[in-house]
Amino acid sequence: MASYHVLNIVDDLLRDVCMDPRPFGGKCILLGGDVKQLLPVASGRVEQIELFFTNYRFWRVFQVVHLMTHMRVNAGGxxxxxxxxxxxxxxxxxxxxxxxxxxxxxxxxxxxxxxxxxxxxxIYGQLHALTPQQLAQRAILCPKNEHCNLLNDKILESFPGKTFVIHSNDSVASGDEDEVANFPEEYLNRITPSGMPHHKLKLKVGVPVILLRNLCLEDGLINGTRLLVLAVTDMLITAEIVTGRFCGRRVLIPRMDLTSSDQNLPFVLKRRQFPLKLCFALTINKAQGQTxxxxxxxxxxxxxxxxxxxxxxxxxxxxxxxxxxxxxxxxxxxxxxxxxxxxxxxxxxxxxxxxxxxx
Known part of the structure; x- marks a missing residue:
């Protein structure tokens, strides 16, 4: 999903650092991916193809090696x-x-x-009978966020335990008082730009959530990490990582200021909220790379x-x-x-x- 612009930037950086005019400063570069999967995010088909990594200016110097064994599929599949x-x-x-x-x-x-x-x-059957490990290994995938939200709300209602509701503090990230006044908080509460948590975040102890921001690479807290909620307070959420090499580690997730990057909005939304979202159901794009x-x-x-x-x-x-x-x-x-x-x-x-x- 990386744009060819990323390759161009890394190329320029390595040439400068190594003081070598060859592509990537003469360093060996390994790219991994599957062209049958998702393309760079763009507004249309033409834009996606234009951003594809084969448009890198020196793509001809790469040697393509095809992997032949599907490692995810079970034996006999x-x-x-x-x-x-x-x-x-x-x-x-x-x-x-x-x-x-x-x-x-x-x-x-x-x-x-x-x-x-x-x-x-x-997928979920009797929710009360599932262990945390079983919950962590199940998911429903949807093409659009709106369908994920409907399923997450439906499944949360059936999940045993007390519901915690955490409301965000929303504002417009601008120093212009007139611009801020044009968008009342009630309106800001109703919108959820792509990649942002909801204004009203509903959680229960034991539910699976997904992290929406990079927090700490050393602790395994990166965008897309799935966790199970262990405890909820107004300022901190205690959770356990259930994916990757940090699986089983307990972590603390703080409330933080998040800003939107949605180009369709006429302003930048600033939302103070936990960077989490329920992931009984998640979008297909968000699930890429997971098993x-x-x-x-x-x-x-x-x-x-x-x-x-x-x-x-x-x-x-x-x-x-x-x-x-x-x-x-x-x-x-x-x-x-x-x-x-x-x-x-x-x-x-x-x-x-x-x-x-x-x-």
Whole structure:
């Protein structure tokens, strides 16, 4: 997901530091990634492709090495591995379905074995009977934040224990008093820009949360770290890390001042809140790079970006550990007459795949 601008900046830095005109100052650079996964975040398809790392000015000096073994999939899951590979390349069970609201018609036929009518029940079952370790290894993935929020609120209500509600302090980050006066606090409380915690943060002891900011690299507190809540106060949250090499470590999460970076807002929002969000359900983008023992995929609407569906399915280890609920609409579900096949959108940018395959 890194922009080619990052490579250009590192290139310039190493040339200056090493006083060497060669690319990256003559140092060996290793890039790791999967072009079937998500692209750099941008406002549109053209912008995403323009930011792709192969547009780095000296991309020709890299040697492409293809990994051949899928390390996440359980032994005996060769069928799941092949299906994932085809899904990422846009060639699995694909059928052209006419959709007047989309520019193309590539839809994937989802296997019956992974479909369900209640993904929450399939993934979390009896919440009170799950151990903290089991909770940490389960998640429901959605394309959009709004669907994650609905599922998180629904599951939290069923979770045993007392509900703690922490309200944020919101303001406009500006020294202009007139600009501040234009946006009352009641309005600021109602908005949640991407990457920001909610104004009203609801928690219970034992619920899984995800960190929204880098706090301390040495303690494993980086953006995307998942934790279990152990205790809640107005100023500190005690939690246990459940992912990565710091798994099992107890940490303290403080309230802090956070500022938005949403270019669609006419102001910069300043919110003092815990940098946490419930993660019974989380977005597909936020889940990239993580592995779960039980994965649910909730498609209230189709995916909207290259690689999203592939990333969602590839968080699981086998067919037995993934379940998908598809909300039937005119854009997904039963799209062919006299057929019970369930379809959903699968977006794959072929020119991105070819830029690596042809190396």
């Amino acid at each position: 060769e069928d799941f591995t092949r299906w994932l590979e085809d899904l990422g390349r846009g060639t699995t069970n694909t059928q052209i379905v006419k959709d007047k609201d989309t520019k193309d018609g590539d839809f994937v036929n989802l296997p019956d074995r992974c479909l369900t009518v209640d993904v929450v029940r399939e 779960f023992e039980r994965v649910g995929i909730y498609l209230a609407s189709p995916v909207f970006s290259h690689g999203q569906l592939y990333v969602a399915f590839s968080r699981a280890r086998s067919w037995n550990s993934v379940k998908v609920e598809v909300v039937k609409t005119k854009h997904q579900g039963y799209l062919l007459k006299s057929s019970k096949k369930v379809f959903t959108k699968n977006i794959v940018f072929g020119n991105i795949l070819n830029s690596i395959q042809n190396e």
